[in-house]
Amino acid sequence: MSKSYVVIAEVRDGKLRQVTLEALQSIGLAKEHEDTVAAVVLGHQISNIAEQLSQYVSGQIHVVDHKDLEFYNAEIHFSVIKEVLDTLSPHAVFLGHTASGRDLAPMIAAYLNAGQLSDVISIEKTESEVRYTRPLYAGKAFEQKIFTEGPQVITIRPNNIAVANISDAQAEIITVEYSPPLSLRTIVRDVIRKTSGKVDLTEAKIVVSGGRGVKSMDGFKPLQELADVLNGAVGASRAACDAGYCDYAMQIGQTGKVVTPEIYIACGISGAIQHLAGMSQSRIIIAINKDPEAPIFKLADYGIVGDLFVVVPLLTEEFKKALA
Amino acid sequence: MNIYVILKQTFDTEEKIVIQDGNISDDGVKYVINPYDEYAIEEALRQKEQHGGNITVVSIGPSRLAEALRTALAMGADEAVHVSDDAIHGDEFSVSKVLAAYFNDQSYDLILGGNFSIDSGGGQVAIRLSQLLNIPHVSSIIKLDVIGAQAIVLRDSEGDTEKLEVTLPALFTAQQGLNDPRYPSLPGIMKAKKKPFHHLTLDDLGLTETEIYARTERLSLSLPPNRKSGQILQGELHEQAAQLVQLLKHSEVKAN
Ligand SMILES: Cc1cc2nc3c(=O)[nH]c(=O)nc-3n(C[C@H](O)[C@H](O)[C@H](O)COP(=O)(O)OP(=O)(O)OC[C@H]3O[C@@H](n4cnc5c(N)ncnc54)[C@H](O)[C@@H]3O)c2cc1C
Numbered sequence: 125m126s127k128s129y130v131v132i133a134e135v136r137d138g139k140l141r142q143v144t145l146e147a148l149q150s151i152g153l154a155k156e157h158e159d160t161v162a163a164v165v166l167g168h169q170i171s172n173i174a175e176q177l178s179q180y181v182s183g184q185i186h187v188v189d190h191k192d193l194e195f196y197n198a199e200i201h202f203s204v205i206k207e208v209l210d211t212l213s214p215h216a217v218f219l220g221h222t223a224s225g226r227d228l229a230p231m232i233a234a235y236l237n238a239g240q241l242s243d244v245i246s247i248e249k250t251e252s253e254v255r256y257t258r259p260l261y262a263g264k265a266f267e268q269k270i271f272t273e274g275p276q277v278i279t280i281r282p283n284n285i286a287v288a289n290i291s292d293a294q295a296e297i298i299t300v301e302y303s304p305p306l307s308l309r310t311i312v313r314d315v316i317r318k319t320s321g322k323v324d325l326t327e328a329k330i331v332v333s334g335g336r337g338v339k340s341m342d343g344f345k346p347l348q349e350l351a352d353v354l355n356g357a358v359g360a361s362r363a364a365c366d367a368g369y370c371d372y373a374m375q376i377g378q379t380g381k382v383v384t385p386e387i388y389i390a391c392g393i394s395g396a397i398q399h400l401a402g403m404s405q406s407r408i409i410i411a412i413n414k415d416p417e418a419p420i421f422k423l424a425d426y427g428i429v430g431d432l433f434v435v436v437p438l439l440t441e442e443f444k445k446a447l448a
Numbered sequence: 449m450n451i452y453v454i455l456k457q458t459f460d461t462e463e464k465i466v467i468q469d470g471n472i473s474d475d476g477v478k479y480v481i482n483p484y485d486e487y488a489i490e491e492a493l494r495q496k497e498q499h500g501g502n503i504t505v506v507s508i509g510p511s512r513l514a515e516a517l518r519t520a521l522a523m524g525a526d527e528a529v530h531v532s533d534d535a536i537h538g539d540e541f542s543v544s545k546v547l548a549a550y551f552n553d554q555s556y557d558l559i560l561g562g563n564f565s566i567d568s569g570g571g572q573v574a575i576r577l578s579q580l581l582n583i584p585h586v587s588s589i590i591k592l593d594v595i596g597a598q599a600i601v602l603r604d605s606e607g608d609t610e611k612l613e614v615t616l617p618a619l620f621t622a623q624q625g626l627n628d629p630r631y632p633s634l635p636g637i638m639k640a641k642k643k644p645f646h647h648l649t650l651d652d653l654g655l656t657e658t659e660i661y662a663r664t665e666r667l668s669l670s671l672p673p674n675r676k677s678g679q680i681l682q683g684e685l686h687e688q689a690a691q692l693v694q695l696l697k698h699s700e701v702k703a704n
Contacts, residue, residue, distance in 0.1 A: 195610070196605070196610070226587070227587050230574075230579070233541070233576060234575075234579035240572050242569065243569055259569060261569075262569060263672060264671075265467065265472060265671055266672065268667045268668045270667055272661075272663055272664060309614060309615040309618070310613070310615075311612065313611040316610075322607075324606065372624040397461070397462060398461045398462075404675070408696070409675075409678070416680070421678075425675075426679055428685070434685055439689045445693075
């Protein structure tokens with residue numbers, strides 16, 4: 125019997141997030157040929173997103189388009205998703221391991237009485253089962269897990285699984301009437317966008333990170349300039365966040381975000397074990413530090429011993445030349 | 449106000465991970481309260497300082513967990529609940545079911561937890577619990593103001609800040625930046641010894657092993673591959689910068 129797979133699509137700045145295409149690819153890795161794939165997309169003025177999704181999904185695309193869905197509200201979004209899930213009775217639901225995916229997935233799992241595997245980085249299908257690999261201790265170890273029974277909920281870590289290819293599939297776009305939840309206990313009063321237009325840290329191919337060595341809020345400016353040239357994002361060590369040089373949302377490490385970019389550039393970061401946990405799976409690691417003994421150099425593919433305030437602007441110039 | 453904190457005990461963040469006989473070795477490992485849960489405890493204390501009430505810390509796990517609960521009591525929590533049972537060897541599905549069974553018999557205004565646990569990193573239990581209890585939740589909060597039966601919270605959403613208004617009872621998970629956890633004081637440690645400490649089993653909660661049977665199962669564990677030590681560039685800094693860009697060009701980095 126064919127099973128139903130569902131992806132909860134995510135829209136950001138009016139665009140489909142790349143992690144949704146990675147989640148679709150993940151479904152491709154897990155499902156059997158005869159299984160169906162559906163997508164759910166919520167938001168405001170998203171018909172173009174539905175069109176775009178239809179190039180990747182063979183089954184149905186459930187679109188819920190309403191002003192109330194412009195900003196994420198756990199209660200509202202979940203009540204809408206719940207209704208769609210009731211009609212689809214999914215075998216598995218895939219989401220991105222993003223702010224909203226991390227929030228919605230456990231609600232969906234509790235509702236479906238399902239198991240959930242969070243932050244999955246790779247998927248392997250054998251004759252008898254689908255194996256999901258995910259990090260423990262922010263990447264100090266990895267575990268391979270399976271579902272024992274029941275429906276499944278999976279969140280996919282951005283940047284680890286290839287994006288799905290456009291197929292010749294012609295999905296059916298279904299417009300779902302929005303009906304607000306009966307009792308609403310949560311109201312979103314305000315959303316202060318600080319990241320609008322910026323490259324998302326967990327999805328960035330290049331991350332330029334600053335530590336206590338950047339010395340001030342202004343010290344992040346040369347790092348941001350380098351990141352801008354490379355179309356990358358800026359991250360930070362906890363010491364930089366604790367010192368108030370930047371937002372905690374930028375923290376990378378065991379108690380922060382885990383990133384796996386193509387290139388990680390650590391500037392003025394000593395390389396504490398808690399920081400390494402969040403970035404050591406990056407493909408190429410570059411360290412810039414005044415102290416030749418800094419532990420970060422043991423991990424780095426390339427190291428420059430020097431003052432970051434001199435080295436980072438030099439690098440920015442060199443990249444500009446190379447990319448011109 | 450009835451305030452509850454759900455917490456977990458985890459390896460200290462300094463610990464290196466060693467795999468022995470297919471399991472993560474806990475030989476000589478130092479345990480701490482999950483760092484995110486510490487923010488939840490601190491927030492509970494601050495809310496009680498402002499509004500009065502009672503703080504209960506609740507956790508599920510083996511006997512060594514009592515130490516983490518005692519630390520929370522020494523920080524200022526009023527009561528501890530330790531659920532332990534050999535029949536609980538589950539996943540987040542199981543743990544949230546057990547917690548829900550406990551909370552079904554309690555009256556609560558505020559339940560606080562951590563954003564995620566730094567060991568398994570699932571980020572599921574607290575949010576699952578809010579669903580099972582049918583109360584609203586806000587995850588990853590960086591500010592909490594309780595005003596009567598309402599809470600005004602700020603939430604971190606990947607760097608953006610959302611301001612929400614929530615009707616209590618509600619559950620919140622703590623993000624870094626919410627507060628600065630205090631250390632247990634010596635008088636606090638002395639007082640903790642006399643505070644109520646409840647032990648519960650699955651039987652006490654009216655649950656059976658089959659009801660909480662894990663939905664997921666671990667097949668294997670592995671360590672990340674060792675990285676080869678790299679190359680420290682030489683020469684004038686501007687030469688090094690140019691050399692680095694050349695090296696990256698040749699390593700076929702997929703930018704953008
Ligand atoms: C429970 C717990 C959880 C933690 N979680 C995390 C986490 O998630 N992420 C994290 O990052 N940390 C975490 N930490 C903190 C961690 O232990 C370190 O304290 C932190 O990573 C250090 O940050 P840093 O490297 O920026 O600062 P430091 O260790 O102070 O290093 C600063 C570095 O900058 C260099 N430097 C100074 N000036 C310059 C300059 N002008 N040019 C070049 N180099 C310069 C110095 O040589 C030094 O190596 C955690 C700690 C605890 C206890």
